Amino acid sequence: MPTSPTLNKSPLDKKPPLKKTERRALLWDILKKLAVFAQPYRLIIIATLILTVLGSFTAQVNAFVLRYAVDTLTEIATLSEPWEAGVRMLTIISVVLLTKEILSIFISFGQRFYGEKIRINLSRDLSQKIIERILTYRMAFYTSSENDSGKLQTRIDYGVSSLTSLVQNFFIDMLPLFASAIVSLIIMFSTNVWIGMVGLIIIPIYFFISQKQAKRLQGFRRQMRGFREAKSGLVISLINSISVVKSFVRESIEAEKHLTIQKDMTNNQLRIRSIGFIYDAVKTFIEQIGVVAIILLTSYFVLKGQMTIGMILFHVMLFQNVAAPIRQLHRIYDQINNALTYAEGFFEILEDDEQVENITGISSKNLKGHIELKNVDFTYPNGTQALKDVSFTIKPNRITALVGLSGAGKSTIINLLVRFYEPDAGTICLDSQNLADYDTHELRQNIGLVLQSNHIFSGTISENIRYGDMTASDDDIVIAAKKASIHEQVMSLTKGYESSAKSLSGGQQQRIALARMFLKDPPIVFLDEPTASLDAIASQQVKKSLDLIKKDRTVIMVSHNIAQIIDADDLVVIENGRVVETGTHEALYEQRGKYFEIFSAMSDSLNLDKISQTLHG
Numbered sequence: 221m222p223t224s225p226t227l228n229k230s231p232l233d234k235k236p237p238l239k240k241t242e243r244r245a246l247l248w249d250i251l252k253k254l255a256v257f258a259q260p261y262r263l264i265i266i267a268t269l270i271l272t273v274l275g276s277f278t279a280q281v282n283a284f285v286l287r288y289a290v291d292t293l294t295e296i297a298t299l300s301e302p303w304e305a306g307v308r309m310l311t312i313i314s315v316v317l318l319t320k321e322i323l324s325i326f327i328s329f330g331q332r333f334y335g336e337k338i339r340i341n342l343s344r345d346l347s348q349k350i351i352e353r354i355l356t357y358r359m360a361f362y363t364s365s366e367n368d369s370g371k372l373q374t375r376i377d378y379g380v381s382s383l384t385s386l387v388q389n390f391f392i393d394m395l396p397l398f399a400s401a402i403v404s405l406i407i408m409f410s411t412n413v414w415i416g417m418v419g420l421i422i423i424p425i426y427f428f429i430s431q432k433q434a435k436r437l438q439g440f441r442r443q444m445r446g447f448r449e450a451k452s453g454l455v456i457s458l459i460n461s462i463s464v465v466k467s468f469v470r471e472s473i474e475a476e477k478h479l480t481i482q483k484d485m486t487n488n489q490l491r492i493r494s495i496g497f498i499y500d501a502v503k504t505f506i507e508q509i510g511v512v513a514i515i516l517l518t519s520y521f522v523l524k525g526q527m528t529i530g531m532i533l534f535h536v537m538l539f540q541n542v543a544a545p546i547r548q549l550h551r552i553y554d555q556i557n558n559a560l561t562y563a564e565g566f567f568e569i570l571e572d573d574e575q576v577e578n579i580t581g582i583s584s585k586n587l588k589g590h591i592e593l594k595n596v597d598f599t600y601p602n603g604t605q606a607l608k609d610v611s612f613t614i615k616p617n618r619i620t621a622l623v624g625l626s627g628a629g630k631s632t633i634i635n636l637l638v639r640f641y642e643p644d645a646g647t648i649c650l651d652s653q654n655l656a657d658y659d660t661h662e663l664r665q666n667i668g669l670v671l672q673s674n675h676i677f678s679g680t681i682s683e684n685i686r687y688g689d690m691t692a693s694d695d696d697i698v699i700a701a702k703k704a705s706i707h708e709q710v711m712s713l714t715k716g717y718e719s720s721a722k723s724l725s726g727g728q729q730q731r732i733a734l735a736r737m738f739l740k741d742p743p744i745v746f747l748d749e750p751t752a753s754l755d756a757i758a759s760q761q762v763k764k765s766l767d768l769i770k771k772d773r774t775v776i777m778v779s780h781n782i783a784q785i786i787d788a789d790d791l792v793v794i795e796n797g798r799v800v801e802t803g804t805h806e807a808l809y810e811q812r813g814k815y816f817e818i819f820s821a822m823s824d825s826l827n828l829d830k831i832s833q834t835l836h837g
């Protein structure tokens with residue numbers, strides 16, 4: 221059964237909640253890191269800021285116009301011939317409002333457009349950077365349970381989106397509102413200190429409430445992240461294991477698992493929403509108290525003859541300009557919390573220097589393939605010790621088979637030879653030079669690795685073969701395909717080499733992988749159970765290409781296939797992570813030790829007597 225993704229918490233969720241000072245330090249840290257990404261766009265950022273300042277002034281025009289309209293109307297209402305003055309007032313108002321609207325359209329367009337441009341470019345740069353970065357990471361990074369595909373994807377996606385929405389929220393939504401709030405507040409203070417004070421007082425109150433709101437939401441948001449990771453893990457696991465799900469008729473169980481996560485998610489979402497509604501109501505209430513205070517205060521000054529009636533509306537509008545952005549302050553808190561939750565994980569991946577493969581080293585041109593393992597110990601990052609004191613030699617231009625029961629450590633040896641992992645102790649030498657001293661990329665160019673399966677990318681057959689040598693011509697591809705005995709079958713497809721490689725059978729895919737290897741033409745080849753996932757006919761077809769690829773190269777092969785094992789020149793027998801026997805098939809068979817035991821078991825399982833009876837009548 222496919223394992224159901226549990227609601228594993230990511231490392232961030234396991235951390236205790238951050239203290240206020242720690243949160244501030246972390247946020248500052250994230251902003252500093254983000255600033256590095258924003259650096260190339262500083263001119264656009266400056267342009268956006270200038271437009272924002274302009275916009276904040278145009279946002280005040282309505283309040284002034286309204287004040288002017290009310291005061292003028294109050295004045296001309298007392299005139300015996302009010303129409304002329306009225307028309308003049310309307311003309312002035314129309315011209316001012318029209319000019320302001322036209323200006324606002326341009327300012328708002330420019331401001332939003334540049335804001336979007338910053339956001340989109342940042343999102344692209346962050347995504348690109350993290351992909352380029354993780355491609356340099358060691359194999360252990362990919363095999364760690366913390367990074368299984370669904371989780372890694374969620375951590376990257378949410379990291380990028382939380383950072384970009386922080387930028388979007390700041391530049392497009394909040395900055396213009398805050399700029400206009402500041403200008404409104406200055407105008408309020410300049411007309412009357414008390415009015416200004418009412419506008420000012422609402423700011424700390426809203427800050428306090430928004431902070432409380434954000435704090436209450438924090439736990440729910442973290443849970444939401446756990447649910448999202450589990451959900452995407454579930455979908456990926458479903459797709460990967462769909463044949464098992466269907467063959468065991470477990471569709472309803474899988475649907476049930478999904479429903480459980482879904483229910484938890486909906487409950488959580490509803491909680492988040494209801495908390496938002498409650499706090500919104502509190503803020504509206506406080507804003508209304510502020511409006512009443514402004515009206516009362518201005519009316520008092522009007523009655524004292526210190527202000528005109530128009531000032532009442534003028535102050536109410538300015539007050540609303542101040543309250544509007546602060547009302548939405550929780551959104552900034554939300555974005556900051558999101559950024560603290562997700563961006564930290566994102567930067568943890570991006571800056572995980574320990575994971576970077578050390579690739580520099582000496583050149584590995586003209587390798588012969590003399591390999592020597594000396595007292596090698598190896599433990600996987602999860603603590604499984606796979607190799608203990610392993611020593612043996614592989615001679616160049618020969619076929620060496622690693623033989624052993626399942627879990628003995630054969631694939632682990634291959635993993636160390638390709639430098640996917642480094643030994644904990646002991647040394648591996650290639651042509652008398654420590655493997656660790658070689659330039660890893662060049663070394664891997666000289667090594668071919670054929671695995672059991674899983675090495676066909678989505679794309680055409682020709683693209684898949686060309687992966688062996690990106691500069692190969694179409695003719696080279698055909699030659700390689702012929703060597704891998706797949707050319708005829710490819711040609712029988714309607715689209716030939718342009719057909720999708722994923723639609724090929726397992727045996728055909730394996731030969732595409734071998735064609736790729738012919739194109740790469742490395743002097744050393746590792747074959748890790750290359751026919752294990754194939755049926756007898758497919759194995760037979762692949763065998764021809766395998767025999768060809770083995771010629772004149774140093775080949776290290778892992779196989780449970782008796783025919784391939786006896787074909788090898790040398791054998792290394794491994795048991796529980798230790799080398800127990802080395803030698804030729806004949807010598808080891810004579811020895812009557814572990815190899816004899818494994819070989820006898822393999823031949824017994826073939827039921828040779830019955831086969832020979834059938835074949836020879």
Ligand SMILES: Nc1ncnc2c1ncn2[C@@H]1O[C@H](COP(=O)(O)OP(=O)(O)OP(=O)(O)O)[C@@H](O)[C@H]1O
Nearest residue numbers: 363600602604606625626627628629630631632633
């Ligand atoms: N990525 C990994 N992380 C942790 N442990 C691993 C990993 N890969 C293999 N192991 C463990 O290391 C041990 C050796 O595994 P290895 O795959 O080398 O065996 P093998 O001889 O190739 O087996 P098989 O013939 O079944 O492929 C096993 O106990 C296995 O569970």
